[in-house]
Amino acid sequence: MRHAVILAGGSGTRMWPASRAGKPKQLLPLGKDGSTLLGAAIARGKSVAEDRVLIITAQSQLNGTREVAPTIEMIGEPVGRNTAPAVGLAAATLIRRDADAVLVVLPADQYVAKEGVLSDALAAGLVAVEERDVIATIGITPTRPETGFGYIEMSGKPDGKGVSPVKRFVEKPNRETALSYLQAGTFVWNAGIFLISAKRVMRELHERHPEMAKALEQIAAGTADPAHVYPTIKGISFDHAVMEHAKDIVTLPVDCGWDDVGSWAAMPALKGVDEGGNTLEGVALALGGTGNIVLSDNETLLATCGISDMIVVKHGNAVLVIPKDKAQDVRTVVDALSARGLQRYL
Amino acid sequence: MRHAVILAGGSGTRMWPASRAGKPKQLLPLGKDGSTLLGAAIARGKSVAEDRVLIITAQSQLNGTREVAPTIEMIGEPVGRNTAPAVGLAAATLIRRDADAVLVVLPADQYVAKEGVLSDALAAGLVAVEERDVIATIGITPTRPETGFGYIEMSGKPDGKGVSPVKRFVEKPNRETALSYLQAGTFVWNAGIFLISAKRVMRELHERHPEMAKALEQIAAGTADPAHVYPTIKGISFDHAVMEHAKDIVTLPVDCGWDDVGSWAAMPALKGVDEGGNTLEGVALALGGTGNIVLSDNETLLATCGISDMIVVKHGNAVLVIPKDKAQDVRTVVDALSARGLQRYL
Numbered sequence: 189m190r191h192a193v194i195l196a197g198g199s200g201t202r203m204w205p206a207s208r209a210g211k212p213k214q215l216l217p218l219g220k221d222g223s224t225l226l227g228a229a230i231a232r233g234k235s236v237a238e239d240r241v242l243i244i245t246a247q248s249q250l251n252g253t254r255e256v257a258p259t260i261e262m263i264g265e266p267v268g269r270n271t272a273p274a275v276g277l278a279a280a281t282l283i284r285r286d287a288d289a290v291l292v293v294l295p296a297d298q299y300v301a302k303e304g305v306l307s308d309a310l311a312a313g314l315v316a317v318e319e320r321d322v323i324a325t326i327g328i329t330p331t332r333p334e335t336g337f338g339y340i341e342m343s344g345k346p347d348g349k350g351v352s353p354v355k356r357f358v359e360k361p362n363r364e365t366a367l368s369y370l371q372a373g374t375f376v377w378n379a380g381i382f383l384i385s386a387k388r389v390m391r392e393l394h395e396r397h398p399e400m401a402k403a404l405e406q407i408a409a410g411t412a413d414p415a416h417v418y419p420t421i422k423g424i425s426f427d428h429a430v431m432e433h434a435k436d437i438v439t440l441p442v443d444c445g446w447d448d449v450g451s452w453a454a455m456p457a458l459k460g461v462d463e464g465g466n467t468l469e470g471v472a473l474a475l476g477g478t479g480n481i482v483l484s485d486n487e488t489l490l491a492t493c494g495i496s497d498m499i500v501v502k503h504g505n506a507v508l509v510i511p512k513d514k515a516q517d518v519r520t521v522v523d524a525l526s527a528r529g530l531q532r533y534l
Numbered sequence: 535m536r537h538a539v540i541l542a543g544g545s546g547t548r549m550w551p552a553s554r555a556g557k558p559k560q561l562l563p564l565g566k567d568g569s570t571l572l573g574a575a576i577a578r579g580k581s582v583a584e585d586r587v588l589i590i591t592a593q594s595q596l597n598g599t600r601e602v603a604p605t606i607e608m609i610g611e612p613v614g615r616n617t618a619p620a621v622g623l624a625a626a627t628l629i630r631r632d633a634d635a636v637l638v639v640l641p642a643d644q645y646v647a648k649e650g651v652l653s654d655a656l657a658a659g660l661v662a663v664e665e666r667d668v669i670a671t672i673g674i675t676p677t678r679p680e681t682g683f684g685y686i687e688m689s690g691k692p693d694g695k696g697v698s699p700v701k702r703f704v705e706k707p708n709r710e711t712a713l714s715y716l717q718a719g720t721f722v723w724n725a726g727i728f729l730i731s732a733k734r735v736m737r738e739l740h741e742r743h744p745e746m747a748k749a750l751e752q753i754a755a756g757t758a759d760p761a762h763v764y765p766t767i768k769g770i771s772f773d774h775a776v777m778e779h780a781k782d783i784v785t786l787p788v789d790c791g792w793d794d795v796g797s798w799a800a801m802p803a804l805k806g807v808d809e810g811g812n813t814l815e816g817v818a819l820a821l822g823g824t825g826n827i828v829l830s831d832n833e834t835l836l837a838t839c840g841i842s843d844m845i846v847v848k849h850g851n852a853v854l855v856i857p858k859d860k861a862q863d864v865r866t867v868v869d870a871l872s873a874r875g876l877q878r879y880l
Contacts, residue, residue, distance in 0.1 A: 494860040498855070507837065507853055509839070517822070521837050525835075530835070533837075
């Protein structure tokens with residue numbers, strides 16, 4: 189049967205001050221209607237896997253995650269070990285109750301404007317996995333020469349069902365290379381969404397990372413204490429561990445209004461833009477400026493005047509002011525607060 | 535005897551969100567040590583007038599002003615009518631108890647780095663007023679081609695006591711004219727600080743604005759209700775009403791580190807600048823930028839990253855973000871809030 193596996197272990201530092209320790213971005217009400225990215229990911233999973241949804245998250249985030257998704261099954265990782273052990277743990281767990289489990293692996297912190305388009309692609313990909321035991325990835329049709337994502341190169345045009353063989357996975361390119369990818373038309377963004385049978389996950393891991401595979405099976409069987417064993421597992425991404433080496437990988441290119449919500453700069457796509465070109469929420473004012481993202485979490489007024497393309501976010505006991513084109517640098521603020529002993533703001 | 539008259543009726547819109555209705559800038563703890571500009575003005579007055587200090591303020595600000603200066607005599611204007619009626623009301627009041635009263639008129643919202651220098655000039659000016667019944671103004675030696683102040687042109691070099699005859703008062707110049715004033719060396723900034731006998735105030739007002747003079751005398755005598763009469767008085771500045779027409783005016787040029795604290799941009803002069811070139815107060819952070827003014831009134835963190843020459847001020851239920859070179863435009867924020875019915879932030 190089909191099972192949605194939602195990877196929800198990210199810390200989301202770049203969404204500070206809204207994201208805090210124990211409250212990563214997928215748990216924040218970032219949607220126009222106050223919905224969470226995790227909630228959207230669960231609905232996405234249910235659209236192809238009915239009620240079979242499993243969330244893999246950090247133990248420290250279990251409580252916050254349960255608040256958003258009280259009825260969903262969860263496994264808490266004692267420590268983060270990247271995506272290969274997380275996917276492996278899900279596969280080792282599910283295979284025990286469903287030997288023919290097929291995993292729909294979905295990152296928890298992504299925005300999709302056209303869920304129906306993605307859902308159709310997932311359904312088509314699942315057929316390919318179930319019929320041919322391929323690994324099927326979702327490829328996002330690129331809309332700009334983005335240097336922040338990995339790419340997937342297709343070896344040909346998609347077939348009648350929208351499925352194309354994969355030639356190779358490539359790392360985040362520089363701008364020139366990204367431009368050539370965009371022009372070539374045979375590259376898609378690697379969204380980290382993929383479909384794979386649980387059996388194949390375990391086969392690939394046993395072949396390439398046997399110690400990891402054994403440890404995960406012991407944890408799933410209850411014969412090893414995850415608190416002791418999980419930290420000893422190698423931290424590696426599923427792309428590095430499996431995708432870049434495996435055969436029979438296909439991709440389904442889709443144009444579904446996907447965004448990885450990597451920073452506050454993604455907010456206009458999620459929350460919309462007013463007639464002045466600004467994205468405002470709460471009691472917020474942007475006078476004589478455009479392209480601003482001004483978000484207040486409560487009755488505190490945020491008033492900007494004469495500035496453009498600036499991010500101003502108030503959340504709880506902190507206000508962040510940073511230019512939109514430096515949105516990735518929020519990490520440096522978080523690091524500086526930590527270094528100065530200002531943990532009460534983290 | 536000498537009496538300090540402190541004009542404390544300004545609303546200080548440009549210091550929003552710290553200044554609010556009923557809490558103008560002279561009542562704010564803007565000093566490095568949390569001191570107020572009004573407190574500094576009172577000390578300035580006492581340095582030449584001992585304990586004879588009279589504050590003229592708006593009735594709506596009486597409570598707030600009394601909190602800062604509980605022991606000082608105050609008169610509350612029912613409505614603002616600019617400085618000529620305010621000075622006239624002080625003169626008409628003081629002359630009834632001291633026929634030879636000499637007024638040291640001091641705006642309440644100014645910063646002076648070198649109070650001793652100013653105090654010496656006030657003392658020298660008072661001698662000139664008491665001996666020759668001139669009007670003596672304090673002229674600030676200009677340090678830049680400022681277009682935001684009026685100027686006083688001297689008709690010659692100051693005498694041995696630092697006193698120079700005044701040729702004329704000039705309005706705020708454009709930049710080219712301001713540059714020529716700076717180069718000429720015979721122009722000083724009009725700080726609105728002046729020394730005049732109460733008798734001369736009344737004589738000048740009777741000559742040029744007789745209805746105003748009569749109304750003020752009736753209010754001072756208690757034979758007219760200020761709530762009814764004061765609003766009927768013409769609103770006009772003392773400069774326009776008297777200074778620009780009167781004879782025997784002298785000025786005492788001083789270099790006393792004076793600032794009119796017209797906006798948040800004046801804060802570095804008051805509060806100092808750290809080694810990174812930023813002026814920070816409260817829990818404030820300015821990463822990767824310089825020339826910023828980041829002021830938090832409480833435990834709310836203000837974190838800026840990658841911006842320079844920006845004003846970020848949190849006070850009470852509001853946060854303002856505005857470039858330093860647009861600090862004068864805070865008025866437009868206040869106007870916008872008023873127009874949108876957001877009075878709770880004013």
